[in-house]
Amino acid sequence: MSEVLSQSEIDALLQALSSGDVDVQEMKEVEESKKVKKYDFRNPQKIAKDQLRTLEIIHENLGRLFQTFLSGYLRTPVKASILSVDQIAYSEFSNAISNPAFLSIIDLQPLNGQILFDMSTNVIYAIIDRLLGGDGTKDQEIRSFTEIELSLLESIMHKVMPIIKEAWNNVVDLNPNLDKIESNPQFAQVVPDNETIALITMSLEVGSKEGMFNICIPYLVIEPILDKLSTRYWFSTTKNDLSENELNAIKNRVMNTRVYIKAELGSTFINVKDILSLQKGDVIRLDRSDNGKARIRIGSNIKFVGNIGTTNNKMAVKITNVVKDGDDKDE
Numbered sequence: 574m575s576e577v578l579s580q581s582e583i584d585a586l587l588q589a590l591s592s593g594d595v596d597v598q599e600m601k602e603v604e605e606s607k608k609v610k611k612y613d614f615r616n617p618q619k620i621a622k623d624q625l626r627t628l629e630i631i632h633e634n635l636g637r638l639f640q641t642f643l644s645g646y647l648r649t650p651v652k653a654s655i656l657s658v659d660q661i662a663y664s665e666f667s668n669a670i671s672n673p674a675f676l677s678i679i680d681l682q683p684l685n686g687q688i689l690f691d692m693s694t695n696v697i698y699a700i701i702d703r704l705l706g707g708d709g710t711k712d713q714e715i716r717s718f719t720e721i722e723l724s725l726l727e728s729i730m731h732k733v734m735p736i737i738k739e740a741w742n743n744v745v746d747l748n749p750n751l752d753k754i755e756s757n758p759q760f761a762q763v764v765p766d767n768e769t770i771a772l773i774t775m776s777l778e779v780g781s782k783e784g785m786f787n788i789c790i791p792y793l794v795i796e797p798i799l800d801k802l803s804t805r806y807w808f809s810t811t812k813n814d815l816s817e818n819e820l821n822a823i824k825n826r827v828m829n830t831r832v833y834i835k836a837e838l839g840s841t842f843i844n845v846k847d848i849l850s851l852q853k854g855d856v857i858r859l860d861r862s863d864n865g866k867a868r869i870r871i872g873s874n875i876k877f878v879g880n881i882g883t884t885n886n887k888m889a890v891k892i893t894n895v896v897k898d899g900d901d902k903d904e
Contacts, residue, residue: 619769619792620660624802627744629658632773632788635740642736643779646729647703652778653786659774664766666789670758673717677730678761679737682748686794687763690730693784696777701725709780718756727754744801764791771795836867836890838881866893 620628636653643651670676675697677690697718699709704725718726730751737749755761764770769792777786795802839859851857867890869877879890 620771620795620799620802624799625658625660625771627802628771628773628790629655631740631744632658632775635736636775638736638740639733642732643700643729646732647700647709647779649703649709649780650778651780652776654776656774656776658771660769660771660792662766663764663768663770663789663791666770666772666787667758667762667766670761672758673715673756674758674761675718675726676755676758676761678752678755678763679734680750680752681737681794682750684745684747684794684797686791687752688791688794689761689763689787689789691785691787691789692777693786696779696782696784696786697726699779699782700729703779709782723754723756727751730754745798763789764793768792832871834876835870836879836881837870838867 633655636655640651640653670691671694673694675692675694677692679688679690681688694715698713701718701722702711702713703709734749734751738747741747771790771792773788773790775786775788777784841857841860843857866878867881868875869879869890869892875896877892877896878894879892882889882891
């Protein structure tokens with residue numbers, strides 16, 4: 574329903590028109606621009622903004638998991654952060670890929686189709702250098718990958734598959750599988766050029782090297798689960814209450830966990846020269862006089878005090894006191 578102007582507003586508008594403060598032609602152009610919108614048939618907008626936002630949440634999680642894995646694997650600081658999430662034609666993405674490139678083609682079972690991981694060669698060379706014993710800081714010339722390097726990189730990408738599964742876990746139960754790795758973009762055609770894709774662009778830092786990490790997801794792959802790609806669905810499935818069976822399983826695992834405990838009679842410090850001169854029958858005096866009581870440690874904390882004795886011809890300790898938080902640990 575259009576807004577109804579008051580008489581004073583109508584008078585003010587007529588006065589502005591007569592004085593030239595408002596251009597009638599300009600008003601018509603503004604009105605037409607609101608009614609008519611351009612549509613690019615080469616880049617149809619098939620994915621809603623809410624669905625793109627959910628893809629961003631999924632890949633923010635994937636980025637955190639990936640940087641944690643890669644930091645431990647390479648033993649160097651790694652940082653991954655999302656720069657943009659957009660939908661474009663596949664041709665726009667493929668034309669921007671350099672040659673040589675590092676392209677991982679991944680099957681997303683049970684979804685039909687494949688997705689594409691494109692990692693900057695600048696970062697890949699740093700990863701290879703770290704894997705082969707270097708510090709990953711030297712600049713390297715652009716070149717093709719050797720068979721040994723591709724084998725090392727393929728091993729890493731196989732380890733990334735569980736990370737993809739975990740990142741998508743709230744939306745769909747995936748079984749990702751690395752199909753192949755390509756260095757030539759011409760052999761990595763996963764969809765026709767005019768097909769719409771969701772492109773997630775991330776910044777990836779490995780040590781001092783920084784590059785781009787692009788994830789190409791064709792529309793045909795995620796079309797069956799578009800109804801699940803909404804922030805409402807995401808947050809409704811984020812927190813799931815544990816069933817009684819799951820709680821019992823966790824309790825049983827905790828109760829049956831084996832814990833290392835240690836009974837201490839006491840402790841002392843002696844010089845190395847005294848240790849070297851020890852003989853059979855020598856006595857080492859401890860720093861405690863607890864009437865034969867032993868302190869029982871779990872980890873580094875004293876939890877019990879007991880009497881020393883034997884049972885079935887084996888040394889044993891009988892617990893006589895439980896040390897609670899706040900008690901004197903040396904008593």
